[in-house]
Amino acid sequence: xxxxxxxxxxxxxxxxxxxxxxxxxxxxxxxxxxxxxxxxxxxxxxxxxxxxxxxxxxxxxxxxxxxxxxxxxxxxxxxxxxxxxxxxxxxxxxxxxxxxxxxxxxxxxxxxxxxxxxxxxxxxxxxxxxxxxxxxxxxxxxxxxxxxxxxxxxxxxxxxxxxxxxxxxxxxxxxxxxxxxxxxxxxxxxxxxxxxxxxxxxxxxxxxxxxxxxxxxxxxxxxxxxxxxxxxxxxxxxxxxxxxxxxxxxxxxxxxxxxxxxxxxxxxxxxxxxxxxxxxxxxxxxxxxxxxxxxxxxxxxxxxxxxxxxxxxxxxxxxxxxxxxxxxxxxxxxxxxxxxxxxxxxxxxxxxxxxxxxxxxxxxxxxxxxxxxxxxxxxxxxxxxxxxxxxxxxxxxxxxxxxxxxxxxxxxxxxxxxxxxxxxxxxxxxxxxxxxxxxxxxxxxxxxxxxxxxxxxxxxxxxxxxxxxxxxxxxxxxxxxxxx
Amino acid sequence: xxxxxxxxxxxxxxxxxxxxxxxxxxxxxxxxxxxxxxxxxxxxxxxxxxxxxxxxxxxxxxxxxxxxxxxxxxxxxxxxxxxxxxxxxxxxxxxxxxxxxxxxxxxxxxxxxxxxxxxxxxxxxxxxxxxxxxxxxxxxxxxxxxxxxxxxxxxxxxxxxxxxxxxxxxxxxxxxxxxxxxxxxxxxxxxxxxxxxxxxxxxxxxxxxxxxxxxxxxxxxxxxxxxxxxxxxxxxxxxxxxxxxxxxxxxxxxxxxxxxxxxxxxxxxxxxxxxxxxxxxxxxxxxxxxxxxxxxxxxxxxxxxxxxxxxxxxxxxxxxxxxxxxxxxxxxxxxxxxxxxxxxxxxxxxxxxxxxxxxxxxxxxxxxxxxxxxxxxxxxxxxxxxxxxxxxxxxxxxxxxxxxxxxxxxxxxxxxxxxxxxxxxxxxxxxxxxxxxxxxxxxxxxxxxxxxxxxxxxxxxxxxxxxxxxxxx
Numbered sequence: 001x002x003x004x005x006x007x008x009x010x011x012x013x014x015x016x017x018x019x020x021x022x023x024x025x026x027x028x029x030x031x032x033x034x035x036x037x038x039x040x041x042x043x044x045x046x047x048x049x050x051x052x053x054x055x056x057x058x059x060x061x062x063x064x065x066x067x068x069x070x071x072x073x074x075x076x077x078x079x080x081x082x083x084x085x086x087x088x089x090x091x092x093x094x095x096x097x098x099x100x101x102x103x104x105x106x107x108x109x110x111x112x113x114x115x116x117x118x119x120x121x122x123x124x125x126x127x128x129x130x131x132x133x134x135x136x137x138x139x140x141x142x143x144x145x146x147x148x149x150x151x152x153x154x155x156x157x158x159x160x161x162x163x164x165x166x167x168x169x170x171x172x173x174x175x176x177x178x179x180x181x182x183x184x185x186x187x188x189x190x191x192x193x194x195x196x197x198x199x200x201x202x203x204x205x206x207x208x209x210x211x212x213x214x215x216x217x218x219x220x221x222x223x224x225x226x227x228x229x230x231x232x233x234x235x236x237x238x239x240x241x242x243x244x245x246x247x248x249x250x251x252x253x254x255x256x257x258x259x260x261x262x263x264x265x266x267x268x269x270x271x272x273x274x275x276x277x278x279x280x281x282x283x284x285x286x287x288x289x290x291x292x293x294x295x296x297x298x299x300x301x302x303x304x305x306x307x308x309x310x311x312x313x314x315x316x317x318x319x320x321x322x323x324x325x326x327x328x329x330x331x332x333x334x335x336x337x338x339x340x341x342x343x344x345x346x347x348x349x350x351x352x353x354x355x356x357x358x359x360x361x362x363x364x365x366x367x368x369x370x371x372x373x374x375x376x377x378x379x380x381x382x383x384x385x386x387x388x389x390x391x392x393x394x395x396x397x398x399x400x401x402x403x404x405x406x407x408x409x410x411x412x413x414x415x416x417x418x419x420x421x422x423x424x425x426x427x428x429x430x431x432x433x434x435x436x437x438x439x440x441x442x443x444x445x446x447x448x449x450x451x452x453x454x455x456x457x458x459x460x461x462x463x464x465x466x467x468x469x470x471x472x473x474x475x476x477x478x479x480x481x482x483x484x
Numbered sequence: 485x486x487x488x489x490x491x492x493x494x495x496x497x498x499x500x501x502x503x504x505x506x507x508x509x510x511x512x513x514x515x516x517x518x519x520x521x522x523x524x525x526x527x528x529x530x531x532x533x534x535x536x537x538x539x540x541x542x543x544x545x546x547x548x549x550x551x552x553x554x555x556x557x558x559x560x561x562x563x564x565x566x567x568x569x570x571x572x573x574x575x576x577x578x579x580x581x582x583x584x585x586x587x588x589x590x591x592x593x594x595x596x597x598x599x600x601x602x603x604x605x606x607x608x609x610x611x612x613x614x615x616x617x618x619x620x621x622x623x624x625x626x627x628x629x630x631x632x633x634x635x636x637x638x639x640x641x642x643x644x645x646x647x648x649x650x651x652x653x654x655x656x657x658x659x660x661x662x663x664x665x666x667x668x669x670x671x672x673x674x675x676x677x678x679x680x681x682x683x684x685x686x687x688x689x690x691x692x693x694x695x696x697x698x699x700x701x702x703x704x705x706x707x708x709x710x711x712x713x714x715x716x717x718x719x720x721x722x723x724x725x726x727x728x729x730x731x732x733x734x735x736x737x738x739x740x741x742x743x744x745x746x747x748x749x750x751x752x753x754x755x756x757x758x759x760x761x762x763x764x765x766x767x768x769x770x771x772x773x774x775x776x777x778x779x780x781x782x783x784x785x786x787x788x789x790x791x792x793x794x795x796x797x798x799x800x801x802x803x804x805x806x807x808x809x810x811x812x813x814x815x816x817x818x819x820x821x822x823x824x825x826x827x828x829x830x831x832x833x834x835x836x837x838x839x840x841x842x843x844x845x846x847x848x849x850x851x852x853x854x855x856x857x858x859x860x861x862x863x864x865x866x867x868x869x870x871x872x873x874x875x876x877x878x879x880x881x882x883x884x885x886x887x888x889x890x891x892x893x894x895x896x897x898x899x900x901x902x903x904x905x906x907x908x909x910x911x912x913x914x915x916x917x918x919x920x921x922x923x924x925x926x927x928x929x930x931x932x933x934x935x936x937x938x939x940x941x942x943x944x945x946x947x948x949x950x951x952x953x954x955x956x957x
Contacts, residue, residue, distance in 0.1 A: 263757020277754075289746070
């Protein structure tokens with residue numbers, strides 16, 4: 001673990017700085033703050049979309065990220081923000097550390113653990129941000145780690161599943177993973193041992209635990225329905241993983257190759273041992289191949305397996321001799337403390353000396369211009385996540401926003417028709433009485449509005465254009481061209 | 485009890501007890517082989533052809549024979565054209581089926597020494613998963629025969645015969661398909677693996693490294709000469725950024741093999757671990773990487789990995805799979821002949837349906853109508869690159885880009901990308917490359933924007949496709 005701490009420290013700096021100084025990689029945080037503030041104000045969870053959207057008001061909504069949203073609302077600014085975003089970064093760091101500890105616990109050498117931890121760290125980048133799913137990462141790794149414990153400690157996994165279900169719907173994985181572990185352990189042992197029975201018990205209890213949230217059984221039902229939801233086809237991170245994805249190529253793929261070539265299971269007498277891990281790995285590989293957003297969780301789960309395989313199969317990665325008992329405190333305490341301290345100091349220095357996010361990716365200038373305009377607006381954004389920043393803003397109603405899941409298929413179809421200029425897009429735009437378009441500069445809809453007529457530009461810069469219905473040109477001071 | 489006897493007992497328990505193992509074992513194995521061969525031939529006969537590829541192969545084959553133009557894959561194009569001229573689409577289907585069956589037979593034969601008589605059949609079946617998405621006439625199955633033959637040679641041959649065999653097979657592969665560029669990679673990985681396992685550079689390693697030199701030399705033995713390697717690297721999709729213009733991701737190009745084979749190899753590898761030979765580990769790793777970077781190489785993953793995984797199964801559990809007894813060769817030979825006869829009869833009986841032919845394809849119909857509408861040579865861009873394969877077979881049409889990626893440069897690929905994704909400056913790209921017509925889906929943003937552009941008019945639209953023509957001034 002001694003080298004792994006250094007690797008984790010490097011990633012920790014990056015995660016802390018990234019979370020605190022670069023808060024948003026998509027627009028979710030805005031509507032989550034709005035949701036959290038609403039829950040704190042009313043003391044109740046919303047169960048349907050409201051007037052913030054004009055395409056699907058009243059449609060049932062299950063705000064699965066309710067607890068994260070409350071924390072986001074509480075930590076919206078100042079020290080609250082530093083604590084909140086830093087806490088999310090700590091979740092990513094904890095997930096990485098737990099994954100490395102799991103490798104060590106399974107007998108991986110320091111070198112193998114460090115290498116695989118580095119791969120896992122890179123694997124987290126693609127999905128990293130101040131996001132609810134990041135909070136779920138350590139809960140997933142912790143859940144799997146607890147399953148490997150002997151005795152009553154393993155039952156803590158049930159509590160982890162319950163907490164997990166209040167942060168993110170991925171908690172639905174818990175009973176499945178516990179069941180697969182139980183089946184694998186049964187195959188390994190060749191009979192239903194006490195551990196096998198305990199794992200089946202945990203699986204059953206986890207099924208109940210993931211209902212321990214304000215939505216009850218509806219959360220797992222919702223998560224299962226999500227697996228086949230058609231709207232996912234329109235979201236990049238739900239697309240199948242491809243070779244072009246950097247985090248796959250430089251993180252998940254090396255781990256995948258290591259476990260596929262060196263093997264996870266080990267021979268024990270006449271039997272293979274480790275079916276428990278093979279079945280979990282197979283599930284995670286299936287998830288990895290199915291959606292790019294699963295690169296991170298695959299990397300966290302596969303890293304300990306890959307580290308163990310390297311240790312067992314390649315001489316260079318074999319375990320070093322244990323240090324003298326008098327010096328064990330060095331790798332166990334001194335190196336981790338020194339590495340993490342350095343990491344926090346480095347992160348603080350970067351935060352003080354570094355700059356905040358300058359490269360806007362959320363159409364903020366266009367949205368600010370829109371906010372300054374009087375009247376009510378029915379808005380469509382060419383990237384639906386941008387409209388997440390308008391949710392709950394007075395006078396604004398959105399076509400679709402980053403909540404994505406609750407919007408019915410017909411709304412998604414209409415949205416895709418408009419933004420991708422499918423046949424009849426102008427009719428669909430008119431039918432929905434859209435009067436405001438926030439468009440990326442030169443995206444298809446932006447080009448089409450330029451050519452089609454009937455719309456005028458209310459704001460533009462090098463990256464975005466704000467279109468308003470009607471041919472009336474705005475006053476010269478309103479039409480600003482930020483493009484140099 | 486041996487593995488074969490065990491398998492035979494499972495297949496025909498009462499008969500085995502009464503008549504002895506050998507005959508019924510052979511009968512069972514050959515029945516399964518026959519079934520596999522028949523399924524493959526029938527599949528080729530009834531599934532629609534990869535029409536654009538087939539049209540291009542036939543056109544290029546004609547150019548090889550009549551104009552003596554030798555591009556990449558000239559040999560397979562010439563073979564397809566010759567057989568097509570002689571016996572029509574049914575003959576090409578039979579050729580494709582025979583290529584796959586021969587490849588699987590070579591895979592099985594390679595697995596024989598590792599896994600024994602019965603389990604080696606299982607290797608052939610696993611390798612067949614790699615073909616799930618490419619069992620179409622015109623999909624180019626001939627080149628993979630060389631891959632299977634090369635790996636078999638690497639496994640079995642030693643010394644001078646290894647060097648000569650690898651060189652000759654590599655030459656054949658390079659002339660059949662651009663994927664021949666993988667030959668030095670495969671033998672190189674084996675040479676590295678064997679050197680690592682031996683721990684030092686010993687005299688017997690010389691043959692492997694000489695074979696690598698032979699396979700590398702083979703890259704020069706095509707009509708393209710020294711230009712083969714860079715062109716083949718492009719044509720075999722070993723170039724970053726190609727997925728901007730053509731689909732490469734396995735979930736798009738090989739969706740069935742992606743889960744059936746890729747996941748199976750990963751899970752089986754994780755459960756078993758690849759046998760201790762470094763060469764096997766390197767080969768499987770390379771197969772996985774190639775398959776993931778370009779789904780059309782799924783057959784190669786099956787060819788590489790199936791014998792290794794099945795062999796590993798035997799190595800990991802030797803007590804379960806003992807060495808097989810000698811087989812009854814006469815029986816095998818008779819049943820082999822019968823199998824082939826049945827398979828070919830079925831292939832000949834089930835001719836591809838007429839609607840699978842080119843004219844039924846709307847992009848072809850649109851391009852054909854456009855081609856005959858003027859005597860002037862014109863340049864066309866297709867939003868789906870493969871559609872422009874038809875342009876090779878049509879008079880006076882020249883495509884900005886077709887599946888012969890090796891004929892394009894970075895600027896051309898960027899133009900293709902910018903126009904099909906309607907990126908900033910796409911209209912300038914159309915003008916710069918003097919594109920006269922654009923073939924696209926009706927539902928594409930490109931179609932909507934061309935409708936709004938007064939310089940372009942819809943020439944014709946059929947099905948889901950529309951062809952736009954630039955207004956002549």
